[in-house]
Amino acid sequence: LAKTTQPISMDSYEGQEVNITCSHNNIATNDYITWYQQFPSQGPRFIIQGYKTKVTNEVASLFIPADRKSSTLSLPRVSLSDTAVYYCLVGEESAGNMLTFGGGTRLMVKP
Amino acid sequence: SAVISQKPSRDICQRGTSLTIQCQVDSQVTMMFWYRQQPGQSLTLIATANQGSEATYESGFVIDKFPISRQNLTFSTLTVSNMSPEDSSIYLCSVEDLAGTSGEQYFGPGTRLTVT
Numbered sequence: 001l002a003k004t005t006q007p008i009s010m011d012s013y014e015g016q017e018v019n020i021t022c023s024h025n026n027i028a029t030n031d032y033i034t035w036y037q038q039f040p041s042q043g044p045r046f047i048i049q050g051y052k053t054k055v056t057n058e059v060a061s062l063f064i065p066a067d068r069k070s071s072t073l074s075l076p077r078v079s080l081s082d083t084a085v086y087y088c089l090v091g092e093e094s095a096g097n098m099l100t101f102g103g104g105t106r107l108m109v110k111p
Numbered sequence: 112s113a114v115i116s117q118k119p120s121r122d123i124c125q126r127g128t129s130l131t132i133q134c135q136v137d138s139q140v141t142m143m144f145w146y147r148q149q150p151g152q153s154l155t156l157i158a159t160a161n162q163g164s165e166a167t168y169e170s171g172f173v174i175d176k177f178p179i180s181r182q183n184l185t186f187s188t189l190t191v192s193n194m195s196p197e198d199s200s201i202y203l204c205s206v207e208d209l210a211g212t213s214g215e216q217y218f219g220p221g222t223r224l225t226v227t
Contacts, residue, residue, distance in 0.1 A: 034215070043115075043203050043218025044154065087153065098144060098169075099205075099216060101154040 004088045004102040011108045018075040020105050022088030025069045033064060033071045036087045038104070044087060048073070075107075083109045113138050113206050115219035123225045124194055131190045132222045134204035139184035141207070144216065145177070148201040157202075160187050194226045 005023040012018045024033070032051050036044040048055055050062040050071070061074040075082055085104040114137040124130050134143065145157040158166040158179055166179040180188045191198050201221040208215040 041221070041223075043205065043221055044216075045218070046208075046215040049215065098156050098159060099154075100156070101146075103153050 004090055006086075006088050006102060006105045008103065009106040009108065011110060012078055013110050014079055015077050018078050018082070018107060018109075020073045020075075020086055020088075020107070021070055022073070023070045024088070024090045027068050027090050028092075030092045031090045032092070033062065033068075034089045034091070034099075035060070035062065035073045036089065036099075036101075038085045038087065040084075044101075047086075078107075078109045080109050080111060083107060113140065113208065113217040115204060115206060115217055117202075117204060117219040117222050119222060120220065121223040121225075123227060126195050126226055128194055129190055129192045130194065130224060131188050132202050132204075132224075134187045134189070134219055136185045136206050141184070143181065143187045144205045144207075145179060145187075145189045146203045146205065146218075148203060148221070150200070154203065157189070191224065194224075196226045199224055199226045 032049055034049040035047045037047050038044040048057055048060050048062045050064050052064050052068060055062045063072045085106050087101050087104040089099055116135045118133040122130055143160045146154040147157055148154045156169050157172045157177055158168040160166045160179050160181040162181045162184050168174060176192055178190045189202060201223050203218050203221040205216040205218040
């Protein structure tokens, strides 16, 4: 499984756009990139998944360059409630695929 | 989507005892996963539990220490046996979303275990 590297922590202010970059230099052809969000005292929650280029949903955008060796999760206009740990995962999109969590990025949104 | 509940939500146990954690899903699922999250750390997969077969354990985890049962398609239990303070962690179960995005898993709220 491809290993991921993310910043340990980030600070931001309400209303700002936050971009969290994840490096995955050894990503394989069949690997997808998935991001999870975890609030304190809760289990992780799926945010977004992509293979290449750009994916957008109601929560976030995911930018993946052509070489797919990195990806950037973009959170528009964050609020205090976006304070959480964000995990970048890389793995095959297949049934029964276990998730391998890296260290995650602890985002602190300040007023 | 799937809604997952876990019991107990938290417990304080004495070393040498065992605790069984229950995971209940509101829909039938083939695969269930058990994770451990030590304080301030990321999640580590303990084992994968398929209905009708023995659980598959990850490196560093053994059945004698973490026996898992998969009673039916909506329920599983994880037992933490002969506990020591090092077992103090949050234990989470998750299920795979077979109807939606591949790779997406739904997690329970976790069971916070403290061993004294």
